[in-house]
Amino acid sequence: MTSDLSGDPILIVGSMAFDDLELPTGAARDVVGGSATYAAFAASLLAPTRVVAVVGDDFPNQVLERLGARGIDTSGVERAQGKTFRWAGRYSQNLASRTTLDTQLNVFADFRPKLPESYRTSPVVLLGNIHPALQLEVLAQAKAPRFVAADTMNFWIEGERSALGQVLSRIDALVINDEELRQLAGEHNIARAARAVRALGPKRLIVKRGEYGAMLFDDHGTFFAPAFPLETEIDPTGAGDTFAGALLGHLARAREFGHEAVRRALMFAAAVASFCVEDIGTRRLEQITSDDVTRRLDALHRLIDPPSR
Ligand code: AMP
Secondary structure: OOOOOOOOOEEEEOOOEEEEEEEOOEEEEEEEEOHHHHHHHHHOOOOOEEEEEEEOOOOOHHHHHHHHHOOOEEEEEEEOOOOOEEEEEEEOOOOOOEEEEEEEOHHHHHOOOOOOHHHOOOOEEEEOOOOHHHHHHHHHHOOOOOEEEEEOOHHHHHHOHHHHHHHHOOOOEEEEEHHHHHHHHOOOOHHHHHHHHHOOOOOEEEEEOHHHOEEEEEOOEEEEEOOOOOOOOOOOOOHHHHHHHHHHHHHHHHOOOOHHHHHHHHHHHHHHHHHHOOOOOOOOOOOOOHHHHHHHHHHHHHHOOOOOO
């Protein structure tokens, strides 16, 4: 899919990784992943995209070239000496849950994000899933962004509460999955957990619920975007990051951040994220055309368009 680069630029900070995946269909090793990789491919469908991340000397140049071929600016990707971040996970047979088997920070352990001068005025910022202290360092360098969203995961919720609290107080939207929301709020009920987390800062909370869709909680109420009922589900890794990247890409393209724009962006994000699951890693995501996305978005709308009462 080619990018129409007419929107506001979006800055994405996150991980670039090698993932070792145990999937019901078999094991896949050294799959190129990471929160920034998935989010950037998705965001670049609609908006000029800039990435800040770190990779080791083992990371293939070819992947950066593929990002570049999509119009993604990778001048903020630092190549450090050492090994690239590595994550290993095992999925359940029905893909509904996964266990992290291993997280090796490697070059991430000493990473200090440095925004190239040209990145600093990016109006839209996605703080992808990385150490919350690094998310804060990015915010410290960004000049008056119009819309900042953050993602996080259990690893940081368990270990880095205080830095995460500071992130929450400084963002416009938090995008997390339902288990992480429950963990963060210490509350099982989604609606009550959403209220509790919004009280910590983010005005908009977006909860990803895998095959059960996504929910938005904001000052205008609650909104639901369904997940597309896929017949082929291979690898859900990165679907959440794809969702966040597509969501912000849509907002950046529209240059609108009001409640209606966010609801439209949520539907688009649900459509794009569904493709991610259809193949291993970023494979499917890198193939899709704007027609594919439009067709799936139409199908999603039909799912929630009941006959009038
Ligand atoms: P998702 O399936 O959307 O939660 O994203 C999975 C991606 O996040 C994988 O490609 C991993 O490399 C990356 N990832 C896993 N754990 C972490 C972590 N602690 N920090 C940053 N990225 C991570």
